[in-house]
Amino acid sequence: MSQPVTPLTQPLDATVRPPGSKSITNRALLCAALAPGPSTLTGALFADDTRAMMGALSALGAEVAVSDGVVQVTGGALSAGTVDARQSGTTSRFILPAAALIAGRTVVDGTPQLRARPFGPVLDALRQAGAVVESSGFLPAAVTGPAAGGEVTVSGHISSQFLSGLLMAGPLMRDGLRVTLTSPLVSVPYVEMTKAVMAAFGVTVSDLSVEPGSYVPATYAIEPDASAASYFLGAAAVAGGRVTIDGLGTGSLQGDVAFADVLARMGASVIHAAGSITVESSGSLRGIDVDMADISDTAQTLAAVAVFADSPTRVRGIGFIRGKETDRVGAVVTELRRAGIDATEDDDGFTIRPGTPRPTRFAMYEDHRMAMSMALLGLRVPGIEIADPGCVAKTYPEYFADLAALGG
Template sequence: MNESADTRAIPCVSRLRGEVAVPGSKSVTHRALILAALAHEECVIENALDAEDTRVTAQSLRRLGVGIHWQGSRICVRPAPHRWVFSPEPMFLNNSGTSLRLLMGLAAVGRGTFLFDGSARLRQRPVGPLADALKPLGVNVRFLGHGSCPPLELQTNGLLAGETLVDASESSQYLSSVLMAATQAQGPVLVRWKDPVASFPYVTITLSMMAEVGLEFFQVEPRAIRVPAPQRLSGFRLEVEGDCSSASYFWAASALTHGDVLTYPLSPSTLQGDCRFLDVLRTMGCSIRWEDRGVRVRGPDRLQPVHVDMNAMPDMVPTLGVVCAFADGPCTITNVAHLRIKESDRLHAVATELQRLGVSVEQYPDGLRIQGPPQRGDAITTYNDHRMAMAFAVLGLRVPGTTIRGASAVAKSFPGFWTALNDLVQQSRKENA
């Protein structure tokens, strides 16, 4: 798609009012696919997110011999005849870091040599700490390019019993990958980890899902879990909850436009760490109310400045950065150095694009200081990063002349985003007429 065809002009709106149905959770869908592939009987995943990243995981599982039948938001997963089918061609994972990390653990429980590769950006995203964690369990990872990044070759004769230490300071997915894989090792595995763990709520999601499908584990120390193995995982049916990350753009849009927006299906009992973004918005002055179907966010007349540690929900930083640009004072975002190895260097990207609009931004190694408001509209570069595209689309609702270059990046996690945003704008115009 050429640049002009992949550019979206964002309409301004005085007050957003309406309802938005959000897709299934990306993080839960990824984990459900991995757990289903480890099962010994057919599994069914309902309300799965159908997006680029989850399709990458599903297609890679097919390459490994897993049966995947995807119809709408329902996926039937059949176990592979053996673990796993070897291919001389690498599994191409595009720019899905989640797919890479979780599939490395999955491949480790098989036997053979497995090759992983991806886009130019994925080749800049390190997985050395995961390779280090798999090594004491008998898995050898050889990096074929620059540094501890793809392309890589993983050699295994099955995951051995034993003990390993995971450094998950860059990504909680290293720890989630080892924990799920450990259930299929040749004997029990003691998984230890260092502090800090980036985005630890995602580990909580992993453990909750493991328990839900019947896998056992025991927390024996504050930073150690013993996993009995090998465990036979029976078939299961799992329903994926709505994605708080996708909903967050509409929460932010309501905050910026003094709006009144309901997002559903969502539950206050969710384990998704990004749901905590609601607490930040409440601190900034938003009204938050849980209802039967989901959560309603009402924006204030004036947004209060915040100073917040975002380590537990780093994916929310581009969205928060946009909201902070309209606060009544300087805001600071801290403890998110690991954002520099996401789909883009998100700290640099957010700072650069806000500065393009006349917002004062100071960039630190692990955060940002933001003082708005925006002075003008302009064409926003997305860096092929879905979260940049959606966050700055929200900003455009308040800043005339904002366009999003690389708008199709949203397909990575929320293919229906532009339709949902347009429908909400149209609902609002009717309500406000």
């Protein structure tokens, strides 16, 4: 089955509120499960990745209940168990440090795709903290605690999720946790997000250190997903017109709101307000040279937009996304080339030279972000289809319905 995309016949004039942030939802779920007592989460994302986290926490003894879109988590001391993280990198990389808090052996596993992703840095850090770890550096991994904590090192250039997971578990370790990075940190805004969510549940991170302590239950509102918003902001740039994202404003925790500023460099008009972001474009765009290391989840969105610019676009600083759900650098270049676009891989990113895509049924590589970004090409040119559209259920099950609604 494939999903055809219908080109728009007039400039956009739309307001969109994407579903809740996946990244914030999974952080809030874990902090709530580590807090003794009931917490309430509103605005949460309900998709494969967040249901994987809910299932993982339930498997470890937390109570997770959903009613009318509100998530109630009753947390406290977790117990050892077996966790299926499905395809969710955030779930697996956050649960492994949490498992190190438990006096028992916990096994974490996932799909074959997740098993191919690297886990060595976080597992090595857990060994340094005193946990017993059985793994070759990939899933499945068994972790036996409790870990005492103290001083640990972890690399920062592969994924910021390793650091975020360690920090969230740190306050419940006997000696707290002090983390030293052995390489430059990528996706820095995601670690700042982690600190903000932890603070909402009563834990303060000082630099990369957390003192022994405890979380407190909280009522927490989750903002819309900024990575998901990038597709609709990109739609305004590609098709022309105006799109406003409701619920994401100047106080957002998510670094990916900066994608709007990348579009501004390409010639779009951007308005940041307290509760919204608006992008307006004539559809006339210029190519840019941009480092997207801090907003790498929007790099594929920019690749689709760059096809319609008037000069090449060079994206830098994203070599690490080769280790995501798929090799996102190689996949973008391969698929755009199949559509007749001149695209090349670089060591740390890609270069897109503008052109007119020919009718293409794009392969998705089981990557939700490939599907959502490549679909933008179909808003401007006919004959674009997305193979395996169901892969968007990982983070945005209603994406294609919401994309179609842009046209009226």
